[in-house]
Amino acid sequence: MSIVFVDKKMNSGYPQNTYIDLFCLILNKGNPNLCVRKNYNIDVIEFSKREDVQKLTDCYKQELKNLWKSRKKQFKATSAKNNLPTLIEESSNHPLSLEKNVSSVAQAVNPHNRSIDTMENTKIIFRLQNAKIGESYSAELQIQGETDHKKVVIKKVSFPDGVGLSAVAPDFRKIIGSPLKDGECKVLVDYQFQDASSDRPMMTTEFNLFINPDPKSLWQKKEPDPNAPYPKQNEDKELLQSNDNRVIVAASKRGRSHEHSGTFRDDDFLLAFEHEWDIIAVADGAGSAKNSRKGSKLAVDKSVEYLKNSLTTHGEKIEQEAKTWFSNQSGSQHPVKSLLYETFGRAAFAAVKAIEEEAVSKNANPKEYSTTLILAGHKKLSIGHFFAAYWVGDGGIGVYQKGKEIHLLGEVDSGEFAGQTRFLDKQMMTPEEIMKRLRFTITDNFTSLMLMTDGVTDPEFETDNNLARLQKWDELWDKLEPMLTNKDTVASELLKWLDFWSPGNHDDRTIALLY
Known part of the structure; x- marks a missing residue:
């Protein structure tokens, strides 16, 4: 059996290539010259692949085989499906070819968007x-x-x-x-x-x-080895009552990076209220230092302990010098900062000394205890609210007044590369370095004194320069303020908030507020 598709057949009243006359010659033992001609009054698509032409050829070959079996020598049939009228005629003029030499050619267009089975x-x-x-x-x-x-x-x-x-x-x-x-x-x-x-x-x-x-x-959540040295809780929170119906609150949470690796929280904090002074310390142990969790704890514990004792001696002198400076703010800050050196500066030195002593006792390098430290104090004076701070490392501290101003009490220590910073060590304890890191300010009013490790400042402020932008502090306060109204639950709510999701920021998070 052979099928030949003849294209470009002109039919009256129709454009060229919109029709194909299909000449099908069925070779049978009884009548080799019987030719069945079918005019397909439909449009067909243009073929781009030879195998598509062959598929159409094979389809009609099978249809004609089935038709021939049912009608034998002469037959007449109408396919309602394809609108194919059948004409029986004798002919010997149509080209013949054997099965192995089947030639299939189809070339036409579909100008009327009509669909066919192909x-x-x-x-x-x-x-x-x-x-x-x-x-x-x-x-x-x-x-x-x-x-x-x-x-x-x-x-x-x-x-x-x-x-x-x-x-x-x-x-x-x-x-x-x-x-x-x-x-x-x-x-x-x-x-x-x-x-x-x-x-x-x-x-x-x-x-x-x-x-x-x-x-x-x-992110997986693994517990640290309880037998490892210097164990520390995964999270911590605290609330202290201050003067003027204000409170000091802090929360600290192990970061996802530590949870995933099953290591301890490296951050730490400590709050105190002594001699009418509000005292806050936060510290961030270096992730690359294996004992930094102990370093941060020693830093906050020893610095706060020293500061409480020194304010007993120097507190009144600080108040007097602060009032003198406030009356003539164009004058030198040196008298106030000299007293801050004796209190806040030496408190930082006490922390460094405690870290070195711990390292010696464990036959370890003090760098294994590397940590940052932000130490702040506040007291309400007759002239306004007095704030002082010592700051080494990253993170941030600011005296914030909603929608009005932000006073930063120091500068971020940034290294040559992203994520680098300075740590609390002997090199930071020269008189010049200590004085450079001491800050104070006096304000009529304030919304909050805020201290944060970089686990909070990195996602919330994004860059060191943004710490000086009031808008960023306003945006942070908008997030915090709703949970601060109920002082019975504020510590727990603050701790929950620290679990916020920020892509790429998975460090420990610590925040402390006086408000």
């Missing part, structure tokens, strides 16, 4: 943009291979149970939901072409949608 061999590919677990999802189904001549009608889009996504009727091209499972998700699409015949079976294809996991779920 469209179902067109390769259609479905895609969806990636989703993320727990986040609202809305996306249009992308269909590669669809054109104006090959419109796809989607009948159904199926997702695995429990994925949390669905297709929106009636065209099922929009996918919405909130993914509940991460990983690769197999999506099934049932579809047809727009003008496909009614008895054509539904086509089904599948593709993979990738649902990204919640980054939080990738």
Whole structure:
């Protein structure tokens, strides 16, 4: 049996190439010259691949075989499906070829956008943009291979149970939901072409949608080795009552990086209220120093202990010199800072000394106990609120008045590279270095004195320069203020807040407030 497609046949009243005359010669033992001619009064698409032509050829070969078997020598049939009138005629003029020399040629256009069955061999590919677990999802189904001549009608889009996504009727091209499972998700699409015949079976294809996991779920929470030296609680909080119905509150939480690796929290803090002075210390042990958790604890404990005792001796003198300076603020700060040197400066030195003594007792290098330190004090005077601080390392401290001003009590120690800073050690204990790091200010009123380690300042302020921007402090206060109204729960609420998610910021977090 052979089939030859003859193209570019002119038919009256129709443009060239809109018709194909299909000449089918069926060779049979009884009648080799019987020719069945069928005029296909339909438009067909232009073929771009030889294998598509061959598929169409094979399709009609099979149809004619079946027809011949049912009619034997002479037959007359009408295919309602394809509107194909049948003409029986005798002829010996049509080209013949054997099965092994089948020649298939089809070339035509589809000027009226009519669909034929060969469209179902067109390769259609479905895609969806990636989703993320727990986040609202809305996306249009992308269909590669669809054109104006090959419109796809989607009948159904199926997702695995429990994925949390669905297709929106009636065209099922929009996918919405909130993914509940991460990983690769197999999506099934049932579809047809727009003008496909009614008895054509539904086509089904599948593709993979990738649902990204919640980054939080990738972090493990491991407990530190209880037998390791210098154990420390994973979190801590404290509240102290101050004067004028103010409170001092602090919270500290182990960072996700430490939770993931099963190591101890390196941050620490200490609060005190002594001789009408509010005293706050926060410290951040260096992550690269294996005993820094002990270094930070020694720093806050020993500096606060020394400061409380020294304020007993020098507190009144500081008040007097502060009042003198306040009456003539163009004058030198040296008398006040000299007294701060004897109190806050020597308190920092006491911390350094305690760290070195601990290192010697353990036959270790003091650098293994490296830590930052911010030590602050406040007292209400007749002239206003007096604040003083010593600051080495990163983090931040500021006297904040909502919507009006921010007074930074020091500068960030930044290294040559991101994440580098200075630590509390003997090199920081020269008179010049101590005086450089001492700050004080006097204000009529304030909203809060805030101290933070870099686990808070890095995500909240992003850059060191932003510490000087009032807008950034206002934005932080807007987050904190709602949880500060109830003083019975403020410490716990502050601790919960420290668990906020910030991509790339997973260090320990400590914050202390006087408000």
